[in-house]
Amino acid sequence: MIDSTTHARPLFDGPDWSFDLMSTVHDAIQEIALNDLGLNIYPNQIEIISAEQMLDAYSCVGMPLMYQHWSFGKHFVRDETYYRKGMMGLAYEIVINSNPCISYNMEENTMAMQTLVMAHAAFGHNHFFKNNYLFRDWTDASGIHDYLAFAKNFIADCEERHGLDAVEQVLDAAHALRDQGVFRYGRPPKPTAQEQAAMLQQREGAKSGRSVLDLWTDTILGSPEQAQSEGEAALSSRQGELSLPQENLLYFLEKHSPNLAPWQREIVRIVRYLAQYMYPQKQTKVMNEGCATFTHYYIIIRLYEKGLITQGAFMEMMHSHTNVIMQPEFDDPRFNGLNPYAIGFAMMQDIRRICENPTNEDREWFPEFAGDPDWKSVMRNAWANYRDESFILQFLSPHLIRQLKLFVITDDEKQANLVVSQIHNKRGYREVRQILARSYDLAFLEPDIQVVDADLKGDRELQLVHRVQNGIDLVDEDRTEVLKHIKRLWGYEVKLTGIDRDSGETLYSRTTRVAAADAA
Amino acid sequence: MHHFIDRRRNPKGKSLGNRQRFLRRTRHHIKDMVDKSVQKRSVKGDGTDDHSVGERVTIPVKGIREPRLTQSNTGGFRQRVFPGNKDFVVGDSFPRPKGGAGQGGREGADSGEGEDGFSFNLTREEYLQILFDGLELPDLIKKASVETETIATRRAGITTSGTPNNLNLVRTMRNSLGRRIALKRPSADDFAKLEQEIVDLEALSDPNAAQIRLLADLRHQFEALERKRRVVGYIDPLDLRFDTFTTEKVRNSKAVIFCLMDVSGSMQEREKDLAKRFFILLNLFLERAYEHSEIVFVRHTHHAQEVDEETFFYARETGGTIVSTALQEMRDIIDDRYPSDEWNIYGAQASDGENFGNDSVKCESLLTEQLLPFCQYFAYVEIVPESEDRLLNDPGAGGDLWHSYRRVKQNFPNFEMLRVSEPAHIYPMFRKLFAKKVAGDTS
Numbered sequence: 001m002i003d004s005t006t007h008a009r010p011l012f013d014g015p016d017w018s019f020d021l022m023s024t025v026h027d028a029i030q031e032i033a034l035n036d037l038g039l040n041i042y043p044n045q046i047e048i049i050s051a052e053q054m055l056d057a058y059s060c061v062g063m064p065l066m067y068q069h070w071s072f073g074k075h076f077v078r079d080e081t082y083y084r085k086g087m088m089g090l091a092y093e094i095v096i097n098s099n100p101c102i103s104y105n106m107e108e109n110t111m112a113m114q115t116l117v118m119a120h121a122a123f124g125h126n127h128f129f130k131n132n133y134l135f136r137d138w139t140d141a142s143g144i145h146d147y148l149a150f151a152k153n154f155i156a157d158c159e160e161r162h163g164l165d166a167v168e169q170v171l172d173a174a175h176a177l178r179d180q181g182v183f184r185y186g187r188p189p190k191p192t193a194q195e196q197a198a199m200l201q202q203r204e205g206a207k208s209g210r211s212v213l214d215l216w217t218d219t220i221l222g223s224p225e226q227a228q229s230e231g232e233a234a235l236s237s238r239q240g241e242l243s244l245p246q247e248n249l250l251y252f253l254e255k256h257s258p259n260l261a262p263w264q265r266e267i268v269r270i271v272r273y274l275a276q277y278m279y280p281q282k283q284t285k286v287m288n289e290g291c292a293t294f295t296h297y298y299i300i301i302r303l304y305e306k307g308l309i310t311q312g313a314f315m316e317m318m319h320s321h322t323n324v325i326m327q328p329e330f331d332d333p334r335f336n337g338l339n340p341y342a343i344g345f346a347m348m349q350d351i352r353r354i355c356e357n358p359t360n361e362d363r364e365w366f367p368e369f370a371g372d373p374d375w376k377s378v379m380r381n382a383w384a385n386y387r388d389e390s391f392i393l394q395f396l397s398p399h400l401i402r403q404l405k406l407f408v409i410t411d412d413e414k415q416a417n418l419v420v421s422q423i424h425n426k427r428g429y430r431e432v433r434q435i436l437a438r439s440y441d442l443a444f445l446e447p448d449i450q451v452v453d454a455d456l457k458g459d460r461e462l463q464l465v466h467r468v469q470n471g472i473d474l475v476d477e478d479r480t481e482v483l484k485h486i487k488r489l490w491g492y493e494v495k496l497t498g499i500d501r502d503s504g505e506t507l508y509s510r511t512t513r514v515a516a517a518d519a520a
Numbered sequence: 521m522h523h524f525i526d527r528r529r530n531p532k533g534k535s536l537g538n539r540q541r542f543l544r545r546t547r548h549h550i551k552d553m554v555d556k557s558v559q560k561r562s563v564k565g566d567g568t569d570d571h572s573v574g575e576r577v578t579i580p581v582k583g584i585r586e587p588r589l590t591q592s593n594t595g596g597f598r599q600r601v602f603p604g605n606k607d608f609v610v611g612d613s614f615p616r617p618k619g620g621a622g623q624g625g626r627e628g629a630d631s632g633e634g635e636d637g638f639s640f641n642l643t644r645e646e647y648l649q650i651l652f653d654g655l656e657l658p659d660l661i662k663k664a665s666v667e668t669e670t671i672a673t674r675r676a677g678i679t680t681s682g683t684p685n686n687l688n689l690v691r692t693m694r695n696s697l698g699r700r701i702a703l704k705r706p707s708a709d710d711f712a713k714l715e716q717e718i719v720d721l722e723a724l725s726d727p728n729a730a731q732i733r734l735l736a737d738l739r740h741q742f743e744a745l746e747r748k749r750r751v752v753g754y755i756d757p758l759d760l761r762f763d764t765f766t767t768e769k770v771r772n773s774k775a776v777i778f779c780l781m782d783v784s785g786s787m788q789e790r791e792k793d794l795a796k797r798f799f800i801l802l803n804l805f806l807e808r809a810y811e812h813s814e815i816v817f818v819r820h821t822h823h824a825q826e827v828d829e830e831t832f833f834y835a836r837e838t839g840g841t842i843v844s845t846a847l848q849e850m851r852d853i854i855d856d857r858y859p860s861d862e863w864n865i866y867g868a869q870a871s872d873g874e875n876f877g878n879d880s881v882k883c884e885s886l887l888t889e890q891l892l893p894f895c896q897y898f899a900y901v902e903i904v905p906e907s908e909d910r911l912l913n914d915p916g917a918g919g920d921l922w923h924s925y926r927r928v929k930q931n932f933p934n935f936e937m938l939r940v941s942e943p944a945h946i947y948p949m950f951r952k953l954f955a956k957k958v959a960g961d962t963s
Binding site: 019022023026030043044045046047048049050053055056059060068069070071072073074076077078080081104107122164168172175176177178179180327328329330331332338404405406407408409410411412413414416417418419420421422423424425427428432435436439445446447449469470471472473474475476477478479481482485 | 525600
């Protein structure tokens with residue numbers, strides 16, 4: 001409809017926004033996003049909220065509906081204090097991975113900012129949510145609202161029935177295990193129809209509660225002869241029954257804890273489900289923000305070229321854009337790690353450059369797409385099929401490494417000094433790229449902890465193993481606290497053993513049993 | 521394919537439940553802070569320590585930590601990528617900065633949170649709730665008296681529009697007169713004079729030519745005057761002036777609390793602390809009930825004097841104890857400054873119950889004759905030693921003063937007396953004292 005060759009009248013002029021105006025601008029953006037960039041999005045639902053509501057949304061991990069818990073209150077109180085003191089600005093937007101895709105825009109934004117925010121969130125993030133394989137395969141965008149409503153009501157119901165303290169205890173414990181409450185390598189097992197029916201029954205039966213005495217039946221205890229046949233065979237059959245080893249601690253506890261009442265199991269399940277839902281976001285920070293930033297950048301330039309926005313509005317957006325993608329260097333006081341917006345945006349601009357304007361080096365490094373005339377489809381393909389780690393491993397170019405002057409510092413406990421081990425030269429490119437990629441790999445960032453055994457016929461001590469990589473230990477104080485939480489969910493003692501991943505040597509061992517003895 | 525929703529009108533405070541859970545969770549930390557603040561707090565809500573803003577509290581990290589299994593920032597073997605290399609070459613080395621692996625130490629935890637202890641403001645409600653929670657009862661103050669503000673009107677100058685009943689006649693006429701003079705509006709006298717001349721001329725049976733001309737001229741003048749009078753009205757809408765009034769809240773309810781305390785040697789820190797807690801509660805309570813309240817501190821040994829808060833609670837005094845002096849002082853101050861038709865007068869007296877000789881009888885008569893008829897309420901708190909718990913449950917036992925006051929109580933429903941020995945007693949007692957008022961059976 002809008003002819004890109006003619007210079008149309010600007011859609012708005014001045015800072016004030018109105019719903020009509022936003023709707024017109026939305027359509028102009030959509031025209032570019034769908035027909036030009038070829039994005040594929042969920043329907044948009046754009047909500048205008050006040051600063052206070054933004055604070056609300058913040059504290060509930062950005063969710064429109066959330067069960068109640070003190071830690072959300074803590075975040076609210078802290079954010080509010082910081083905000084009132086001026087120590088923190090508020091995000092211009094929050095966007096939710098759902099169908100329809102809900103994005104919150106703040107009423108304080110100027111019309112130019114609303115335009116930028118719509119291009120960023122309602123198209124960039126929206127496209128990413130809908131197309132990236134992690135979100136597609138692992139999250140249920142159309143079901144999340146219903147699920148959140150269910151979770152909120154269920155937990156409120158439990159609070160009423162069992163008291164705030166009892167619910168808080170389970171939530172605290174489950175929250176402590178959120179990072180260990182996801183399936184990383186395999187699809188979460190989908191419950192079969194039978195299991196679903198059983199779950200429903202359990203949910204309904206939350207009132208009555210299964211008796212703990214069930215534990216003491218023969219099926220669990222086994223016959224006396226069986227009990228005597230200890231050893232390897234028993235271990236392996238146990239591991240089979242409990243599908244061990246299991247990296248998803250919450251899943252294991254939910255399924256096998258001898259101690260949890262049905263309603264407690266359901267709460268653990270809710271926390272686990274939400275952790276899993278949020279997991280792809282943790283894996284795709286660089287890509288997701290990169291995609292949204294690249295999209296808004298492309299769109300506002302097109303809008304400007306078409307004469308649909310004024311120079312003033314354009315400058316305002318560019319100002320905000322450059323703030324977002326600023327990457328301070330390592331010796332800058334503002335430096336606080338790599339900025340995912342900056343890296344993501346720079347890589348995507350670089351991909352476009354490689355398609356449109358490849359050098360010989362690019363052709364050598366990226367034979368599959370260097371010089372590809374259709375950079376948009378290269379980009380869409382990248383957005384759809386990678387996560388941060390693999391994206392960097394695949395697409396970070398020597399050109400960009402030079403541009404950002406990336407270098408690697410090796411910090412080896414055994415050495416007295418830090419060493420610069422790679423810099424942005426020919427010898428370093430691959431190493432730099434690999435190390436950077438790994439720093440986004442959650443398998444390296446988060447400790448590898450698994451349930452390996454739980455002898456339900458014996459002392460029922462839950463055996464956990466932490467496979468220590470590169471000698472990196474856990475924060476000890478937290479470890480002690482989390483073990484206590486696990487014990488609360490499991491009902492019996494818990495033991496965590498740290499084993500060196502390479503040598504298999506035992507590095508440490510902590511159990512709640514010892515802690516209890518100490519206390520006594 | 522899209523729609524916009526305006527959520528700004530949605531109910532705010534979605535986080536209220538979370539906030540309450542947070543306060544609940546950290547209650548014992550906050551309670552410590554609030555308890556301390558009560559000790560330090562001024563009873564008078566002066567500017568520096570204002571009751572109305574609630575209280576700033578700092579929560580220590582320990583109480584709000586949410587532990588997770590996270591990798592430590594130090595130790596082991598790790599490699600990290602940084603931007604902005606200036607002149608490093610491979611193999612450069614330098615000592616490890618203190619406190620870990622160098623810059624970007626937060627990188628690994630950016631999805632978690634920097635958990636510093638942090639401070640925030642409690643609202644006044646929350647503060648009170650926790651304060652009274654500290655006295656081991658939840659959810660306290662119910663407003664005991666109705667708002668006694670009234671709306672009055674006040675003149676607010678003159679306007680050019682209004683209703684007829686607000687017409688300001690003087691101002692209107694003054695404008696009218698000025699205008700009439702300025703525009704030379706003919707007066708009634710002018711007409712009368714002219715008319716008389718015309719009548720005189722017409723009366724002539726045989727006017728000469730000059731007289732006929734004069735008559736015609738006068739008639740002409742007369743018409744001109746009449747036309748002018750029609751044009752320049754006696755009162756023109758321009759002249760109208762009206763009085764206006766604005767409404768204004770007039771505070772006609774004020775309260776004064778007399779805090780009477782025995783400060784003789786037997787009143788130690790413990791006793792004063794208990795007394796202070798009671799006075800604070802009373803003050804908070806009255807502050808809510810009345811827009812405006814004042815506190816008068818009277819302390820006494822064998823003589824009484826009005827003092828400031830600091831002296832009241834912290835100065836040491838020795839000497840005998842004559843309780844009636846305080847009551848007499850209260851009476852004098854009332855006569856002097858707080859006429860009872862304007863002020864709601866409350867009395868609160870704290871003492872350890874010891875009194876000199878037969879002074880208690882004097883107290884009794886002072887109360888019954890001089891004070892209680894004018895007081896809304898008078899509460900006597902006897903602070904007994906912790907070891908004497910039995911006294912708490914035995915109203916029959918006690919010293920002279922206690923017995924005299926018991927007789928007072930029989931005749932005056934607006935008099936209440938209780939015993940406390942520890943902070944936990946204060947609130948229930950306070951509640952008991954004021955529950956009567958809520959029920960409205962003080963009359």
